[in-house]
Amino acid sequence: MNQPKNYAILTDNTSKTQDLVTKLLNNNSITELEVLENKTGLLFSRSEIERFMDEEERHDIKILTKDSNQPLKTMSSGEQKKALLSYLLQQEPDFLVLINPFDNLDVATQASLKDQLCAISASRTLVQFASRLDDILPVTTDFFKLNGTELESYPSTEAFWEANGHDCLQFAEAIPPPINPIKEEHQELVNFTNVSVSFDGRQVLNNISWSVKQGEFWQLIGPNGSGKTTMLSMITGDSHKGYGEDLTLFGQKKGTGESVWDLKQKIGYFTPSITDRFRGYHTLENMIISGLHDSIGLYVLPTETEKRLAGQWLKLLGLYDKRDTHFNELTRGEKRLVMTARAMVKHPPLVILDEPTAGLDDKSAALFVALVNKIAKESDSAILFVSHRAEPNLNPQFIFELIPSENGSTGIITGN
């Protein structure tokens, strides 16, 4: 049997990935990939996981979770991807379309998925869409770049790598100060003392002790399933876990009558799913101002001072000329910059960025990281950056790392 071909398609924020994927899966003719015509392809992507999650929940059925007692929704990203891959392989497709397969995975899970995909590639064609160069599988035989709807091909592997180097931009202007600075009287914003959490009798966090003080810049890392999301949702008030444990938020012990609203006032929060699901028609200016009103999109008339402040942020982001553009017309990378400015505009005591670079191409991720470093340096807000990737050039002061074990994850603190 001949070794199948394996394709890598590098995408950036102009790429019409969805259009090409639909064509591939529907067997439409694509000149550059004509060997796949009349072959059966299946999709491995975050959106497929979400679709199955929806199906399983809505119809109370098990598709990907046949071999598990746990709902797909509560599985870690690594567990979800494993379940999807095994389900797809059972159907023996001729080819698999992979969209950013390593996003949201920690280093060890990425390595194990990479090995698995390389093994699969010996007998099945892989078509990998990748927004990060580092992710491209070593078994790739043919390289492309997707510019809008155009597939650009390269005569050789070397020609591809030579053409796709990149450089990193920086922001020149200063971070705009808040209109009404928020006074936080407690020096310590978050304190976990020997906190343990279990789900259905299985311990996930084991004796976690961690304290975040005003103005500190932290990165929270840990492999898939180690409990990062669990910890974050205890801080943002989205989880009741932590009641009865020694967990203090902004000077108040969790479970002693704090209101989620009060917590939200003190925390600027950003995770890409907020952006990717956002469907309203609001201008960039209004999106940033809405951060002052704790809404997404603006439903009151902005004041001149608010407009001026939004203008300063947009200048900093290099998006001032687009201030009247609708948010939905921005590229993915631009949207994330705007949503981070929105989370930051009040200068809340604590800013949480949850996997903020997932799905961004290298250039956009570098730009995003540069913005976060700048915010950390020029503001009094404490920053908590959650990411699996060792983000090149991110400069946190401290790293809190979750180390999984049979009795749940323990935490260690390292400096940067």
Ligand SMILES: Nc1ncnc2c1ncn2[C@@H]1O[C@H](COP(=O)(O)OP(=O)(O)OP(=O)(O)O)[C@@H](O)[C@H]1O
């Ligand atoms: N509501 C729940 N019910 C049962 N198990 C849960 C629930 N929430 C989380 N878990 C389990 O707890 C563990 C930690 O999950 P969590 O989502 O906090 O990890 P994570 O580090 O954020 O992972 P990822 O990086 O993949 O998102 C996982 O094994 C997960 O399956």
